[in-house]
Amino acid sequence: MSQTDVAVVGTGPNGLAAAATLARAGLRVDLYEAKESIGGGLRTESLFDTDVVHDICAAVHPMAAASRFFREFDLSARGVELLQPEISYAHPLDGRRAALAFHDLDATCEHLGPDGARWRAMMEPLIRHSAGVVDLFLSGQRSIPRDLLAPLLLAPWVLAHGSPLAPRLFRTEQARSLLTGVAAHAVGRLPSLASGAVALLLGHLAHGTGWPIPQGGSARIAQTLADDITAHGGKIHTGRRITDLKQLGHAKTVLLDTSPKGFVQIAGNRLPSRYTRSLARFRYGPAAAKADFLVSDPIPWSDPEVAKAGTVHLGGTQREMFLQETLTSKGVATTEPFVLVVDSMATDPGRGLPGKRPVWAYAHVPNGDTRDPLEIVRARIERYAPGFTDTVIAQRGITASAYESYNPNYVGGDIGSGALTLTQSILRPMPQIDPYRTPLPGVYLCSASTPPGPSVHGMSGYLAALSALRREYGIRTPPSLSPRSPASRSFSDKTEPTP
Incomplete structure (x- = not known):
């Protein structure tokens, strides 16, 4: 398997947002999706008639019009009405x-x-x-x-x-x-x-x-994110279920759009027992x-x-x-x-x-x-x-x-990937200064189980990506997400950053 900078597991809105941010920073990004189609909670399918489309999870998107990530990404300028x-x-x-x-x-x-x-x-x-x-x-x-x-x-x-x-x-x-x-x-x-x-x-x-409701279905948002990722050199692999971090050994950095339960399953005994016990207290x-x-x-x-x-x-x-x-x-x-x-x-x-x-x-x-x-x-x-x-x-x-x-992130059917209590809204998935970092070097969580929590806003992925850029690559200026900004050069073509 060829070397890559970043592997992102899961192509829900946060995984896609993380990948778009990292690809725009000039990194080589590979995404892995267990299903045959991307999108997670943004899938749209024809269930009963080929000419009638149904949103499978999310259908109405206040945050796609309001969040910082989507304000900068600008869906309307990309043809999503x-x-x-x-x-x-x-x-x-x-x-x-x-x-x-x-x-x-x-x-x-x-x-x-x-x-x-x-x-x-x-x-x-x-x-x-x-x-x-x-x-x-x-x-x-x-x-x-x-x-x-x-x-x-x-x-x-x-x-x-x-x-x-x-x-x-x-x-x-x-x-x-x-x-x-x-x-x-x-x-x-x-x-x-x-x-x-x-x-x-x-x-x-x-x-x-x-x-608002996206014209044509929620999948339009997912596809537009995917198009931007591939335009900046990213690769999307569908039908590829990741069950062990060893499968991602070719990547320097890993971002997981998974629930804490899913993370523990993928990481196995690599996690410190104290950290695993803390994740076990996460409430769905x-x-x-x-x-x-x-x-x-x-x-x-x-x-x-x-x-x-x-x-x-x-x-x-x-x-x-x-x-x-x-x-x-x-x-x-x-x-x-x-x-x-x-x-x-x-x-x-x-x-x-x-x-x-x-x-x-x-x-x-x-x-x-x-x-x-x-x-x-x-x-x-x-x-x-x-x-x-x-x-x-x-x-x-x-x-x-x-x-x-x-969707394994919906533990027990919890589409918010974690109970939205006052404490857990702020301290998800556990109390720590950087909620996206994990004890494993170069491994980050970027799902709705991290702040700011559920909804199609892309911010969990975006903020996790910014954390990874700072800590792993010395990049402190967020990349432009605008459709009008030029493509970044490959990170391999740039001067090596200060760790």
Whole structure:
């Protein structure tokens, strides 16, 4: 096997981001993917009809429009159109009009009536400082924020919404459920400080850079990253499962887009026992069970306005969500879990055909849950869209336990690669100054199990790559990620850096 500078294991968004950063620095990079196609959580496939595409994992991408990595990488300049729905997300309620988060803040405040002024007071300052807010959350959590006002703006609202005071924050159920539905993206106990932080991060983005859907599917993001990597000399090897670090002995540096569990399996007895024990204490969170449907018609929501939303949260009232998500986090299986739904053709009409539409859905379930989610998810949709079942042409369910087989990083079906508690959000995968380094020389972790955690932002891979560039190659200036910047020379053609 020929010598290379860097081997990256895993081609999820973080593995791809790491490889793109390292290749742009002029290093020779090889990527290894166990599946026959790249992308990890960014895969898009034709499940039931060759002309209808379904996102297999992630479908809606607030962070692909907002994170530092993607701001610099500039997907739109590379031909990836991030489509903005008129309504970023909606929350149907029994017997009353749905709660709607329009992309336009003014429209949202008007819709919320007596709570509109408070919603504006919460969101408007965050929108003005959005880059600072995003960079605060999507950092290695080890440095002083660039925008010192960002944490001050966030703190009172996070404390209010992440505590038992949350029900008093708004007067109407529409506003309470609208924000709590976003908090449920933390996939854990409600309320909590971690979920309050997630609510403010994702909630303000709904009125800023948005909750966009990539035209043509999530795989467009993965392919665009792969194209940049190969344009800078990188090589991608699919169908190559790495089970032992010995397989990567030809590389000076190794970056692993794997969970701590996967890292221990690949590293074997090379790891110090103390480090292995620390990784064993890493907690995995509740899981997702996936349901994919091929339907004949748009989802028949009781409130027609919901059909304009890119994302729909099915959780009922704030009290119901607090109960259901807390039970799920404790490992209690319920028949009315929180469900997310995306009717992608409402935003991206090219995803299907007349009479054939893809519908994407997740249910939050206990880690390792073995129940087929189809009946549960159908019932949840039917509650707010009577007649939905009659439109179903074909369907496929993936249990939480089966999700780990699809992607080993999803331990027990945990698509966040680690519980999103306040402590573990900051100290993942364990307390140390550089969370990406491991005790093994030249070996780094770059998955969502490292800061800043889950979502398609590329920042775990990007920050791990910067750490490797500093420590292994003496490169302290981040390479340009812009599509307009010239290709770097091969690292072998450069002056040898200072160690």
